[in-house]
Each structure stands twice: as structure tokens, then as C-alpha cells.
Amino acid sequence: MSKGRYKIEYTSVALEDLRSLPAREAGQILRKVLRLEHGLHGNI
Secondary structure, three states: OOOOOOOOOOOHHHHHHHHHHOHHHHHHHHHHHHHHHOOOOOOO
């Protein structure tokens, strides 16, 4: 399995959607997406 780092890009629609969510939920999503930069693992 590759241990490379992935580049995550957010579309303007995705950013608008995140901003429309309550802060707690948006934060949870962002933390999980950031973990994806280091590879697919865990319960994402």
C-alpha cells in the first residue's frame, strides 16, 4: 500500500455546504477529510 500524501481540493459548492452546517458537524467532516490526505484508513 502506498504511503504517499494525497492532495484534497474543495469545490466552491462543497465549501458552501460545509459553511451551511453546524460548526460541530462541519468540524467532524473536515477532520475526517484531512485524515484522507495521509491515505485511506480507519472508519471514514
